Amino acid sequence: MAFAWITVAAVASLSLRGVDAATTPPGSSPTTSPYSNSTKPGLQLTTDANCTCYRTNSSTANYFSHHSFFDFRSMGQYVHTPPILQDSQANINAPATNTFFSSNNWTNMWTAQNWDNGALMKANNSDVTGSDATLYMVNSPNNIYIEHNSDVLGKREVATRDTPTYMVMRTARLNAFQTSAEIESSSTGYRFLSVRMYARTIGAPGAITAMFTYRPGVNNALNSVQESDLEIRTRDPPTRVQFTNQPSWNADGDIPQATRNVTIPGGNRWNDWAHYRMDWTPGSTTWYVDGQLASTITFQAPRDASQVMFNSWSDGGTWSGNMSTNGAAFLQIQWIEMVFNNTDAAYMPKPGGCTNMCSIDETPVTGTPVLVASGGRSSGDDDDDDDSGVSALSVPVVTLVVALVLCFIQF
Template sequence: MKSGSLSSGILPLASLTLLLYSTLVLSNPDPLINTTSTHRSNKVLHDCDCFTVSGPDPGYYQHYKVWDFREVSFDRRIDPIPPPDVDDEDDEEFTDDDTESFPHEGGNQSMWFFETGFDKDWMSQQWDRPGNSKAPVDMINSKRNVFFTRNYELEDPHATYLVLRTTRHEHFTSTAEIETRVRNIYRCSLRVRLRILPACISVASPSNISNDSSWQPSIPVLNNISGTVANSTTALSGDRPHPGACVGIFTYHAQNCESDIEILTSDPSYRVRYANQPDYDPVTDEMIPGASTVADLPVPWTRWSTHRLDWLSSASRWWVDDNIQDSKTYRVPNLQSRLVINLWSDGGVWTGDMALGDSIFLGIEYIELAYNRSSDGSRGIDIPPSQRHGGHQKSNDKVSISDIEELEEESWEPDTDLVTGSAKKKKKKKCKKGRKGDKCRKKLPRPRPRPKNPSHHGPMEPPCRRACYIDGDNFRHDVFG
């Protein structure tokens, strides 16, 4: 995930070929929305060979993506499986375990994340973690805690944003997490425009979970341990969320190769925590000096603001609204990683506990990413690394996975196509009557060749003749409008 500086010299033809792939994707769920701006954005991005960022190190990233959640169309449903077509023998097989259409309340006021094309790049998670002595409340991640809703604070009737939700139930906490399907990001500049919503705001969700048992994953009985750190209702001011949860935005490879932004809803609304892992020494039972910082921000996280993490070759830097907040050289991640955004609570010392029935909502307007990728990739991980996430989540070995099909690794192929966000279809392999042999065999993806001695020294470095400065006013106007 590292972003080493790109060579300006002339490289062999193979390296020059890679230059053609150093493009970006502007991800909008509906190509009919703001098409003029989108076309202008794609033209601007096509003119870029690499991307630089503000700060002491420009980064020189080969790829760039924006996932814009501000105008998502809700006029879609998951289509039923199409009937067999005997004349079409070359259809590819798509998989999606959510083939039924879920009810929507309030006249299309919300929509599940997994119903849209954004799910191509980000997976909403569905798995559980039983409680233990340090994290006494069972956690259940559900993909139905990740959805789009209307932004009623704006006059635009089409305005929307993404929501992650966590809710305290009697015996467990229902939590939310999304993570990239790509696992070989190697240095990046990640920006998330977010707001933790005040408890007084009403959020429309796609279905009434109190009347819908299907939102909860099928899992064995968990080992809920009674007695939590704090399970009481706290008096709230008008702009405060409920206490007891943690927002995490981080790169992840392993528990000792991770860079974090964490926000505790029990903290003052201007406080945030930055760390490179590990930041805690279990032998001495003390925090590691220089590994973490508690920072007070110029803008509270209850207002819309852009939180940024730069993963560079020799430092991690954290920003809010273009103002640098912290920088660390301690244990800068040095291995290919994925990106994770979550909202969770386990009743432990770090998050505290939520009061029974309380819900906390994280709103996200967009995710922006300039990044490089390692040249060797990563295959064969059978459990999403986030389930073993260290940091301040107290993991254990009892991890169950409810939908293993979701774990297949995808790759973002650099191109200029828009992610449409349309509902995914599940197609069956068809074969003409009487056909046998190769014509009827399921098409399998060809395995990628693996190097004999894989290296983690970073991506190949094509020349960068046309660098685009993504923090410049002109660039941001062209891309975001």
């Protein structure tokens, strides 16, 4: 960055960047949050236009400037399950499966991928490329679509009447290749965030479903990649999930301190609906499932601005395994939510520092923030009592602290 010597106030303004408006598709209706841990009465539901910063909870509590929310639960007008395309070029050339995925509301933030791994297979050097694929894989927008929720009610599943639809990311094995799905953030400038999805993974062994941040290595070299992963392998037991700060291997073998294979807390299984959360903050990445801490890794935590990605894939390599012909696996997502900072110059700073502090963790309504503190005063307090953890005097102090921290991490 070119403005290393600036005032603390300027850092507070310039370092907090992002997309202002939450993005809830037409026809969606927020429902009670399945993961809310709010115990503070009187917090007011608000809009992102009224929030100048967001405070996250739990062990990685931090401050972020912007919020986005994509809700796939009430999108019946877009329901269509496209057939699996049998030709690799048809997968590459496939259009979006509905008008929502080609709308500005979606494409301003996400891009469906259509790249293939042909070049990586030709390179044939996993120590450099990070791939030991044995199967040609093609990403396709045709594998990203909206589907009716036909669940039978279960212990950890959300009632069908409340969530009639969800987004699907599909990967399927054909005779000659694997067709897969990936979305990448249009911006590569995310620098620290808390990203969440309410999702499940189902289907055949031999697939990976993932939510992650990614910054490519210099000249695409594996040893300089910066990446934090939440990955589910469908050949693993349904009680296990993988967390990693990449790279997790090199020419000398595995790097054990970079990765953890963890039992999902709370007795959950990845083929049940669950709330997955990944917090990337300076010096660490922390993962939660349904609000419970699952793992923290400080080793080689990402440092620089990155993209955010979701995918469902297989390439016949060591990591994914080889899916049987005609097999398929699916990442099904009810919603995606993020609070974040972004270093892109195109993002305008929010005025007001942290005067209107909001939370997406203490809200009773998924995707809708609550106002925690406004104009130096905590929401829900009377004149004599303040038990919110943010006193009437603390908001300016928090703003100063945030500014100082951002001054340090920005440069």
